[in-house]
Amino acid sequence: MKDLARLRTAIKESVELALNQQIQMELTASSKYLAMAGWCDRMGYDYSAGFFYKQSEEERKHGMKLFHYLCDQGATAYSPEIPAVNQEYDSLRSVFEAVLEQEIAVTDSINRIIAICRRENDFATEELLKWYVKEQMEEEYIARRCLDLIDQIPADQVYYLDKKLSSVTYEDNVFE
Amino acid sequence: MTSNIPVTYQEVFKTDKGVVYQCDATHRLILEFWDTHTQFSARDFTHFRRMVETVDIRQMALSTAAEHDVEILALPRSERCYVLTLCEIVHLRELLSGARLMLELNSMLRECGCTVAE
Numbered sequence: 001m002k003d004l005a006r007l008r009t010a011i012k013e014s015v016e017l018a019l020n021q022q023i024q025m026e027l028t029a030s031s032k033y034l035a036m037a038g039w040c041d042r043m044g045y046d047y048s049a050g051f052f053y054k055q056s057e058e059e060r061k062h063g064m065k066l067f068h069y070l071c072d073q074g075a076t077a078y079s080p081e082i083p084a085v086n087q088e089y090d091s092l093r094s095v096f097e098a099v100l101e102q103e104i105a106v107t108d109s110i111n112r113i114i115a116i117c118r119r120e121n122d123f124a125t126e127e128l129l130k131w132y133v134k135e136q137m138e139e140e141y142i143a144r145r146c147l148d149l150i151d152q153i154p155a156d157q158v159y160y161l162d163k164k165l166s167s168v169t170y171e172d173n174v175f176e
Numbered sequence: 177m178t179s180n181i182p183v184t185y186q187e188v189f190k191t192d193k194g195v196v197y198q199c200d201a202t203h204r205l206i207l208e209f210w211d212t213h214t215q216f217s218a219r220d221f222t223h224f225r226r227m228v229e230t231v232d233i234r235q236m237a238l239s240t241a242a243e244h245d246v247e248i249l250a251l252p253r254s255e256r257c258y259v260l261t262l263c264e265i266v267h268l269r270e271l272l273s274g275a276r277l278m279l280e281l282n283s284m285l286r287e288c289g290c291t292v293a294e
Contacts, residue, residue: 003279
């Protein structure tokens, strides 16, 4: 008897479900960052707003990368429902605390999917997800560094803090 | 239910209420459930199985509202639909879950270089 599912795609159902959940997570993150950008814009944190607009675009690209991968492999990618996201924050610090929590959740999720790939012997998807592992290491670093800067820069230097936060990058990626 | 079965059909899983066949010639999975006969691609079969698995049977069992007496499931790429009672959904789940298990077993055997006797 032919293996019809395997003829259609190399991706197992458990991996397909996990990747679709990850697409939803990435696009929800994009929506959250857009809300953060809007809040920063309203509060006059123009540099941070720019930073979050860019992050929102990046998260969407992360989701689309998985979406295209599923389609290219013959699996089914679903356009996800995006839940309502928080639009208001107490402070710039609370925004970046939410960023760190979000990035930690994404890292944990990526790690869980890699574990599923290993269980299913899906080495191609694992190879794709290695890119996300590196990306998450950078994202978590940036969020932590921003929180450090908020602690280090005096509260009355708001303009300088805003400008400095938007310039944080991870230049020395040890994986590259 | 099982009379006049084409020779290309191979039984995947069977219960009292229905049977799932696979046709290697057309790459279709065929669901016979009570008096219905439906052909699916592998993708649509998985999609339909997930639809059946995600029906909230707890709500159907506990709710007194008429709208929860039956569940309407639209078949992928078809104008037909199933209108199922709680019992029918349970029977259909049993059939589709059994078929899924057998298809996964077939897949595992092929990965090991074995084939199911035909």
